[in-house]
Structures are given as C-alpha cells and as structure tokens.
Amino acid sequence: MAQATQVTDHGGGVHSIRVPIPDNPLGHTLIHLLDTDAGPVLIDTGWDDPTSWAALTAGLTACGTTVTDLTGVLITHHHPDHHGLSAKVREASGAWIAMHEADAAVVRRTRENPPSRWYAYMGAKLAAAGAPEAHVAPLLAAAEAGRPRRLPGLDPALPDRTVTPGDLLDLPGRRLRAIWTPGHTPGHLCLHLEEAHPAGLPGNGRLFSGDHVLPGITPHIGLYEDPAVEEGSTDPLGDYLDSLERVGRLAPAEVLPAHQHPFTDAPARVRELLEHHESRLTDLRALLATPLTPWQLAERMEWNRPWADIPYGSRNIAVSEAEAHLRRLVKLGRAETVAGSDPVTYVATS
Incomplete structure (x- = not known):
C-alpha cells in the first residue's frame, strides 16, 4: 500500500498522486486521476525518471487501478514534469495523449531538431541579452560537441490528439471543459470539471489548473520564442495576465493545481497574482x-x-523572465529600446 501522503481522494471520482521531480525544489507534481465511464484518465504524467514512474504506478494501485487500465492522458502543458512519462504510459496502456496544438507544435519542433541546435540558439539569445562570455561559452561548447538526445524534455511523446479550447472533452460520464490559458507555455490548458463539488462547496465545479494558478508561488513566465517563431511576436506575460482574469471569472469551488495543494477562492488568488x-x-x-x-x-x-x-540553468530562466517583463513594458509604452545599443538595452519612457 502506498504511503497516505502519496495519494489523495478528492471525492467524485478524482484522485491525486504525488510524483517526485528529481533534484528540484518543487519536490513533486500532483498527477490527477479522473474516473470516466470509459476508464480512468490521467491529467499529466510526471517526470521521466524511474523513481517518478514507480511513484505513479504505486499511486495508481493505491487508487484501485493500474497503468494498463488507463484510457487517456490529458496534458496541461509540455514541460517535462508534466509530460515526461506520457510515452511510458501510452506504451503500457495504449492510452491516447492529448494537448493544445500550440504545445503540440513545441513538442514536434523539439523532436525534429538536434540538441545542438537548441544549445546554439540559447547561446545566441543569451549573448544578445547581454550575458557575459563566460556564461555563454558552455552552451556554445555543448552545441559544438553535440550533446546526446537523452535529456529531460528533448524527446517528448507526440500527442495523438489536440484539444480545442472551449470544447467539452469526449469523456463519457464527465463534463470536463478545456480552458486555454497561455502564459507559462503557449498552449497551457486548465481543465474545468463542470460538476457539483462533491463536498457541496459553493462555486462552479473544480478546476485542474496545471501551473497556471498555484496557491503559494507564481509560475515562471518567460519568452517562448524559438528558431521557428518570429522574434518579438509573443507577449507571454500579457497572455498570462489575460488568462488569469479568465480563470477568475470562472469562480470554481476548488482549484486542484499541479504543485503544492488544492485551494478555494480562485478569484482572490487571481487578484493577488x-x-x-x-x-x-x-x-x-x-x-x-x-x-x-x-x-x-x-x-x-x-x-x-x-x-x-x-x-547556472536557473539564471537562464531568470533572464527569460526578465525579457518577458521587458516585452510587456514595451508593449504598454512604459519602456523602450535604446537605439543602436548592442547588446540591446532598455530604458523607461518619460
């Protein structure tokens, strides 16, 4: 029997399983299991690691099912702590995998390009952002050396299906609606369970929020441009803020996030964010x-x-977040680039 802290029964045919993320301060991803008349469906799968796989399979057993019984996998977004084990789940069960087309496109590009291309691209982007040569050098060296593909997130499972925002998903016996909430990734999805709360809490059903709305931390919002996307065409922070307001208007009775713990009063948390x-x-x-x-x-x-x-790696993420905030300030007319600066600098508008 799994430890009591690994699995939580949320009532109404919904469970969560704590799946560890190796060497990460977040600690774990909350993988949700949803019973349907056609068989159980997972919302996210967890990091691709033997310890994580063992926790997922043990958790499914504690929920009274097995990985071979799974019929589908709904992915909130393509990051490896959510999508990492999808291929193993599908191999073991034959389950379909579904995600938003914008994140499916990221998965396809990731699979089609060698890691060396991404190292070179990241090195060039960081150099353009003003990173010191000593910081950029390891990325350029890795691009030259040609690192092996077997790295987290570099060989993710291709989805079988894409999810259309606003649609009720084809899950017999359940009313689960896809809500597009870009920001953390271009195709991030929240999933709104439009059913009365099993404990009678007031509000509009339950929301599987992925990383979009978390009870005590803010998700990373960085630029999601890559070599296939026009430079300067995205505004992920603006997308995120718009998406937050959409979730606040839903006013679910309870939010079931992918990290930390469930919580109520989503509109208040949205206002805080x-x-x-x-x-x-x-x-x-x-x-x-x-x-x-x-x-x-x-x-x-x-x-x-x-x-x-x-x-080192977290500094790259921090610079990406700084760039997303700069992009928002420029679009709001509150900052601008300094003409002729190289690397580019930004200054507040008067």
Whole structure:
C-alpha cells in the first residue's frame, strides 16, 4: 500500500498522486486521476525518471487501478514534469495523449531538431541579452560537441490528439471543459470539471489548473520564442495576465493545481497574482531609470535567493523572465529600446 501522503481522494471520482521531480525544489507534481465511464484518465504524467514512474504506478494501485487500465492522458502543458512519462504510459496502456496544438507544435519542433541546435540558439539569445562570455561559452561548447538526445524534455511523446479550447472533452460520464490559458507555455490548458463539488462547496465545479494558478508561488513566465517563431511576436506575460482574469471569472469551488495543494477562492488568488505582476512591472520600470540589458535587469530583480547563489540553468530562466517583463513594458509604452545599443538595452519612457 502506498504511503497516505502519496495519494489523495478528492471525492467524485478524482484522485491525486504525488510524483517526485528529481533534484528540484518543487519536490513533486500532483498527477490527477479522473474516473470516466470509459476508464480512468490521467491529467499529466510526471517526470521521466524511474523513481517518478514507480511513484505513479504505486499511486495508481493505491487508487484501485493500474497503468494498463488507463484510457487517456490529458496534458496541461509540455514541460517535462508534466509530460515526461506520457510515452511510458501510452506504451503500457495504449492510452491516447492529448494537448493544445500550440504545445503540440513545441513538442514536434523539439523532436525534429538536434540538441545542438537548441544549445546554439540559447547561446545566441543569451549573448544578445547581454550575458557575459563566460556564461555563454558552455552552451556554445555543448552545441559544438553535440550533446546526446537523452535529456529531460528533448524527446517528448507526440500527442495523438489536440484539444480545442472551449470544447467539452469526449469523456463519457464527465463534463470536463478545456480552458486555454497561455502564459507559462503557449498552449497551457486548465481543465474545468463542470460538476457539483462533491463536498457541496459553493462555486462552479473544480478546476485542474496545471501551473497556471498555484496557491503559494507564481509560475515562471518567460519568452517562448524559438528558431521557428518570429522574434518579438509573443507577449507571454500579457497572455498570462489575460488568462488569469479568465480563470477568475470562472469562480470554481476548488482549484486542484499541479504543485503544492488544492485551494478555494480562485478569484482572490487571481487578484493577488495580478497585483504581484503589476507591482513587479512598476519596480522593474524604476530599475530602468538608466539603460539596462535583460541580463543586467535580471541581476537586479528580486528572486528567492541572491543572484550570486542562483545556479547556472536557473539564471537562464531568470533572464527569460526578465525579457518577458521587458516585452510587456514595451508593449504598454512604459519602456523602450535604446537605439543602436548592442547588446540591446532598455530604458523607461518619460
């Protein structure tokens, strides 16, 4: 029998399974199991790692089913702590895999391109953002060396189906509607279970929120451009803020996120997140009183630890988040690029 903390029965044919993320401060992903008249369906699968697979299969057993019984997998977004085990689940069960087309496109591009192309692209992007040569050098060296493909997220499962936002999903006996919530990824989905809450909580059903709305942390919002996307064409932070307001209007009775724990009063949490990002944009605009590159802005932003203590890979994520905020400030007319700067610098508008 699995440990009591691994599996939670949320009532009404919904369970969650804690699947660990190796060497990650988040600790685990909450994988949700939804009973349907056609058989059980997973919402996300967890990280592709033997320990994670063991936790998932043990959790399914604790829920009274097995991986071979699964009929489908709904993916909130393509990140490896959500989509990583999808291929193993499908191989073991024959289950279909579904996600939003925008994230399915990311999966296809990832599979079609060698890792060396992504290392070279990231190196070029970081150099353009003002990263020091010493930081960019390992990425360029990896591109030259040709790293092996077997890295998390570099060989994700191709989905069998794409999900159309706004549609009720074809899950017999359930009313589960897809809500497109771009921001964390271009194709992030929340899934709205339009059924009365089993404990009678007031509100509109339950929301599987993925990483879009979490009870105590904010998801990473960075630029999701890649070599196949026109530079400067996306505004992920703007997408995220719009998506937050959409979720707030749903007013679900309970939110079942992919990390941390379930919570109620989604509109209040949405207001907190909107206020957080508005405050952060205001603070960053103040930092841009003098011109800064994205790297210099990231160095000065508030993180959960001093910049000197942020690991190499996390610095890349931080710069991507700084760029997303800069993109939003520029689109709002609150900042602009400095003509002729190389690497490009940004300054607050007067």
